[in-house]
Amino acid sequence: MDNYITKIQKNSIIPLAFYEQYDVKKGLRDVNGKGVLAGLTNISAIHSFDEAGDPMPGILEYRAINIKAISEHLKAENRFGFEEITYLLLFGELPTASELAEFNLKLVDKRHLPPEFVRDIILKATSNDVMNSMSRSILSLATFDEKVNEMTLENVLDQSLSLIANFPLLAIYAYQAYNHIEKDESLYIHYPDKNLTTAENILRLLRPDKQFTDTEAKVLDLALILHMEHGGGNNSTFTTHVVTSSGTDTYASVVASLSSLKGSKHGGANIKVAKMLDDIWKNVPDHTDEDAIFDYLCKILNKDAFDKKGLIYGMGHAIYSLSDPRAEVLKSYVKELAEEKGLHDAYQFYKKIERLAPQAIAQERNIYKGVSANVDFYSGFVYQMLGLPEELYTPLFAIARIVGWSAHRMEEMLNMNKIIRPAYESVLTTKAYTKIEDREL
Ligand SMILES: CC(=O)SCCNC(=O)CCNC(=O)[C@H](O)C(C)(C)COP(=O)(O)OP(=O)(O)OC[C@H]1O[C@@H](n2cnc3c(N)ncnc32)[C@H](O)[C@@H]1OP(=O)(O)O
């Protein structure tokens, strides 16, 4: 293997200077970190710089409606919102009461898996990586769909609604199977309840006694809403655009996006945050010693601690600078929940990391805009307080984000009709083929 690795490194590493010379937009970004314009969208908008080009607190709008207004209204009216905001994102308008009731029925009607699917597919090969288990299940569901390759808007919407309705089942049954087969726990496969919302059903499917409080379900509902959509350029949604443009089917497109989302620089950061906070808590014995915490954060950045990747998870964002509005909303819930659950010290610890990490990153990296907590920073803490297992943190993100992927897939189909195909310039000069006996050892 060492020999192969040496050859790969010798023949694949391209001098850094070439990227500048050829004006390559690394990460499809300009030198200031701004993404190259790859498309237009009606689905959501993200604002992080003001008209003068100065960083401002982040704003996220779903179909032009501020997500803070959405979450405030839902809280004030003490209502669930996942289904309503799914409607908004997919169809572009808030539903009337009767439209929402009809849409709820549609999702309920679709929320079931083929007979024996759990036994024959989900229980067959288990893994602690629930995202991969979900991918396997989605591709298996494709084999049950006689219209798998039919690319009409009507069929793609129908397939998307089925997947949106069934994502909670795919995630939680995969977790239950893993928990039973690999962790020797009892097996619980509860059926969803037609009278419950998506968030309530998630808790019902997960808990052995199917019980949960209204507050728990509403907090989960809000967390899902905040994760549903984030423009066309985020890694998993851009993946949706790329693969949709090739004409692939809905199941394959969703699996591609799911595979992107699980990466630890994207949705997979939420589980990393939980593990990293645990690691810092264990390695810095005095949890109030800010100098020691700062030094440890610098060790993480210098690849001397935690997973040695040099990243402080849950911090930083490709677009936001001063703040990610989703993290702010989640934080307000974390505060209340932490007091309720007697986790005051853990909350204070999270807040310290949130304050010190940007300073450590600014010291150790070249930051052209500010760094602040992103949506993944507090989400895991919320899930922990709801008693949800770590294995489900990123799948919960997927249960929400599939709505955004579905809206973007349809937008791509309707507007672009052009295969996405950027350019890669070769930096080699042509050489002759050498006969095998003439090759140097
Ligand atoms: C749902 C989501 O996807 S939210 C993001 C979830 N991901 C994470 O929390 C992982 C940690 N964060 C990161 O890796 C980054 O902040 C990203 C991937 C989110 C954004 O990265 P970029 O767009 O490159 O951010 P930005 O341009 O502001 O970064 C400037 C420099 O600071 C570094 N940096 C930014 N955030 C961090 C961080 N949290 N830890 C260490 N270094 C960081 C970048 O790697 C970059 O260094 P480089 O110039 O040597 O490449």
Ligand SMILES: O=C([O-])CC(=O)C(=O)O
């Ligand atoms: O926009 C991004 O790059 C990542 C992100 O926050 C998301 O997908 O929610």
